[in-house]
Amino acid sequence: MRNYLIAGNWKMNKTPSEAAALAKEILPLVKDADYRVMVAPSFVCIPAVASVLKGSNVIVAAQNMAGTESGAFTGETSVLMLKDLGVEMVILGHSERRHIYGETNEQINEKVKLALSHGLSPVLCIGELLEEREAGKAESVCFEQLEKGLVGVSESDMDRVIIAYEPVWAIGTGKTATPEDADAIHAACRKKIASLYSSSVAEKVVIQYGGSMNPSNVKTLMAMENIDGGLIGGASLKADSFAELANFNK
Numbered sequence: 001m002r003n004y005l006i007a008g009n010w011k012m013n014k015t016p017s018e019a020a021a022l023a024k025e026i027l028p029l030v031k032d033a034d035y036r037v038m039v040a041p042s043f044v045c046i047p048a049v050a051s052v053l054k055g056s057n058v059i060v061a062a063q064n065m066a067g068t069e070s071g072a073f074t075g076e077t078s079v080l081m082l083k084d085l086g087v088e089m090v091i092l093g094h095s096e097r098r099h100i101y102g103e104t105n106e107q108i109n110e111k112v113k114l115a116l117s118h119g120l121s122p123v124l125c126i127g128e129l130l131e132e133r134e135a136g137k138a139e140s141v142c143f144e145q146l147e148k149g150l151v152g153v154s155e156s157d158m159d160r161v162i163i164a165y166e167p168v169w170a171i172g173t174g175k176t177a178t179p180e181d182a183d184a185i186h187a188a189c190r191k192k193i194a195s196l197y198s199s200s201v202a203e204k205v206v207i208q209y210g211g212s213m214n215p216s217n218v219k220t221l222m223a224m225e226n227i228d229g230g231l232i233g234g235a236s237l238k239a240d241s242f243a244e245l246a247n248f249n250k
């Protein structure tokens with residue numbers, strides 16, 4: 001049984017006081033969740049949210065970070081700053097970073113390695129655009145993002161790496177991949193990881209699904225053999241729907 005992770009990506013939503021209020025509302029609703037629960041507020045909301053969640057079962061994550069530790073990088077946020085705030089995980093290579101801000105596989109790989117070297121767990125996001133899916137390239141796009149995102153990551157570090165498969169056409173659109181289609185890509189990625197590392201790494205690695213996951217589709221998605229959690233945008237912004245997702249098995 002893999003160590004499932006239900007994660008909320010709050011994106012550029014909520015002010016620090018609103019984010020702290022949401023964290024307070026979520027806390028009692030997910031305290032008995034059977035699986036790992038994580039939230040990723042925006043950088044400026046992290047201190048307020050981390051202080052609410054301190055000592056709880058909810059992991060605090062960041063939505064991105066710089067590829068270098070410190071220096072003259074105006075507007076960037078360092079892994080050292082995140083660690084100092086109690087951040088344990090970081091979402092890297094989200095499709096909005098790739099497609100709005102032009103992040104490359106190479107830049108994402110630098111961040112993955114830097115996060116690992118500082119003890120953070122990276123959530124490496126991969127996923128194809130609609131035109132890539134329609135051209136039959138969903139698998140090859142994901143394989144390339146996986147392979148390039150994991151360059152130089154050791155087999156032992158793979159214990160802390162989480163993969164999030166997020167078909168770009170399903171993010172924020174209300175369109176979800178069918179459980180079977182999602183599972184097929186998850187299974188293919190697991191095979192790819194076996195070829196890059198070993199079958200035991202592939203068997204253990206957590207591969208989340210992301211793309212309009214919500215309380216009405218979570219059970220069927222989570223019933224699939226290769227889906228180990230969710231990276232959730234819209235439905236994570238309301239405490240009751242996020243709690244339903246975190247408690248999907250109850």
Ligand code: PEP
Pocket residue numbers: 009166170171172173174210211212213231232233234235
């Ligand atoms: C996401 O941003 O990672 C995401 C999956 O968003 P949504 O759940 O809103 O589709």
